[in-house]
Amino acid sequence: GQNIYIGIDAHLKNWTVTVMTENSLTKTISQNPDAGTLYTYLQRTFPGGNYLSAYEAGFCGFSAHRNLEKYGIKSIVVNPADIPTTDKERKQKEDRRDSRKIARSLKNGELTGIHVPDKETEELRSLVRYRKTLVKEISRHKSRIKSHLHCFGIAIPGPLAQASTYWSGKFTQWLEEVQQSTPYGGMVLQSTLATVKHLRAELLKINRKLRELEKEVMYGFKIKLLRSIPGIGLIVAVTLLSELETILRFKNLDKLCSFVGLVPRTNTSGENDKTGKITSRSNKPLRGIIIEAAWIASRNDPALAQCYLELCKRMKPNKAIIKIAKKLLNRIRYVMKNEKEYVHSVVQ
Structure with a gap:
């Protein structure tokens, strides 16, 4: 069947749902916050379709996503900041307008879902x-x-x-x-x-x-690996495992640093290429704890300690520690990806 695009503006007491078809037929309804009710409506109004839905990450977490998937509705959860928004939509915010915006962006292929953990x-x-x-x-x-x-x-x-x-x-x-x-x-x-x-x-x-x-089969080995890295204790290790789930979803170190929020703001236009302060877009629990761990690692790991001292000669300590945090993330990525304990570097 044809693709049916569904934009959901989810709230506690109701969902505002916009349904779009390939030939631009658009319907907007308000319903109870229930995936089963939506599926019944879709089966009755658009039978035999290939149902694709999206909603903003928010208070309902991933429970709505799992319920939609259970009924055969392919769902993605998106970062609200990543949904293309016009100036009018920003200044005249309404539930119906929000759901239409999500459905339109989904149909145009402009949305990328965030990672859904188990x-x-x-x-x-x-x-x-x-x-x-x-x-x-x-x-x-x-x-x-x-x-x-x-x-x-x-x-x-x-x-x-x-x-x-x-x-x-x-x-x-x-x-x-x-x-x-x-x-x-x-x-x-x-x-x-x-x-x-x-x-x-x-x-x-x-x-x-x-x-x-630490005693469980699923987490014990991973925690042991992470704790072999200087600066990482039990709380940091568990935070990493719960926030990242699997390191394999990041293709390279740059993707991981971007997710954590250890990248600068950039503004490139024509011949101008500006790099600003660290981006506000981040995984806040993870970024904070990684920077705290970097301070400890810069005192306990010989290679990182030497690198930190060299960096402090040409920049402020608060900027230097961000670069140390990136190096620490690289060690974390290597240990988790290769499942090998970290070996301390020896400075000659």
Whole structure:
């Protein structure tokens, strides 16, 4: 049958769907957010067609994609920023207009789907990202406690004020014993402290669950390989495995660096060729953790340490570390692709 192009603007309570045929027949409908309902409509209105659909990556994740595929509707999930958009569509945003835009771009062959991970990898990714959220929340609540102490002029005792003893058992015990002139201030302090304790307990549970991955057949060997690289510990290794899933989907190092977001902005026009700052387009969880790992690797790997010192002679440290991060990514790619442990370089 002929190709039927389906653009879906997905929302919590409804889908706005635009259907286009090869001869430009266009229909736009609003329906329940259900792949089965859409399939029934397509079978009734466009029987025997080859159904091709696309929707923007967003809150519904990849569940809609899997449901569409289950009904034989070939689906891709696209980055919203990669959909060609006119100035009018940008300034007059509507669900119907958005779904027509997706269907039109799909029909014109202008859309490239993002990688869809398997369900196990997606769930592991959600746990790793939730862990990062917990770490941020703990840091935020700790800052609130310190701000509260400063606000009311409560000085931290000398031995506990050192960075090495911050948030130790003794420091937490001292916070529990802090007395304020009224119960109101004390309630704020103790309530925030209780939240920190709860979040730290949840973080400990997640860390234990992630450590169990080292014993699993599917992840244990890969984690061992990655941890052989300087700068990479358990959390970095698990983040890499959950965000990348397989290194084989990247044809070369440039593709991997582009995905992570370690490439500059470029502006080439005529004889002008400009290279700007690092691009904002990135996998944010991965880029942040790779740069953190690069700082550690630049101190522990002799070859990377020497390279970093040479780079710092002609550029700022923050720029030099991006180049080290690229070299670290190259090591990660080699180890994962060849399934061989990293061998430390020896500087003569």
